Amino acid sequence: MPTIQEKRIASFVEPVIKSLGFDLVSLRIIGSQKLQTLQIMAENPDTGTLDLNGCTEISHAVSALLDVEDPIQSAYQLEVSSPGIDRPLVKDRDFEKYMGYEISVETIDANEEGARRFRGKLSAFDGKSFTIITDHGDEPIQMDNLVRAKLILTDELAKQALKQSKANSKLKETKE
Numbered sequence: 001m002p003t004i005q006e007k008r009i010a011s012f013v014e015p016v017i018k019s020l021g022f023d024l025v026s027l028r029i030i031g032s033q034k035l036q037t038l039q040i041m042a043e044n045p046d047t048g049t050l051d052l053n054g055c056t057e058i059s060h061a062v063s064a065l066l067d068v069e070d071p072i073q074s075a076y077q078l079e080v081s082s083p084g085i086d087r088p089l090v091k092d093r094d095f096e097k098y099m100g101y102e103i104s105v106e107t108i109d110a111n112e113e114g115a116r117r118f119r120g121k122l123s124a125f126d127g128k129s130f131t132i133i134t135d136h137g138d139e140p141i142q143m144d145n146l147v148r149a150k151l152i153l154t155d156e157l158a159k160q161a162l163k164q165s166k167a168n169s170k171l172k173e174t175k176e
Helices: 004-020 052-069 093-096 156-176
Strands: 024-031 038-042 076-081 102-108 114-123 129-134 137-142 146-151
Touching: 004 024, 004 038, 038 052, 038 146, 052 114, 052 146, 114 137
Parallel strands: 038 076
Antiparallel strands: 024 038, 102 114, 102 146, 114 129, 129 137
16 A cells, blocks of 8 residues: 555656656655665556656656655655566556456455465456455455555466567557
8 A cells, every 4th residue: 555655756746657658557665764765667558568768758757856846855766667567456457457367465454463465366356346266265355455466477477468568569560
């Protein structure tokens, strides 16, 4: 779950990323107080990827904005990247797009102590909850209890990514 600070930064960074033709996938502040990293994952909505030129373009635009807004009081580094093949599932469309794929999930429930971790195939999603099929059966998970979810690299996912990469290359060739 994003912190208040992460949500605030995303509120002014996301429109800049959108104006460049990309979608913000996630924004996190990681590291220690002495040296934090503002990690931004973004993608081209048409291809689901982000190349080096896109990373550079976003980095320059966001860096200029961060210099003005100054949202992090201590020293930090800006890191812009593609979400990668084992991407985090953050938005509703991520859960819809990757239905049937293997994911890992971390949850927290106010009624229970500590975090719980699951691994299974994403089988249902309705906006408020989703279900994964685990070795122990179906596991329904409320979105309110979700800490993080991400794809697990499997042969099936790798084949799909390769297929998508070939389609993206053909699309790029037709545009040139």
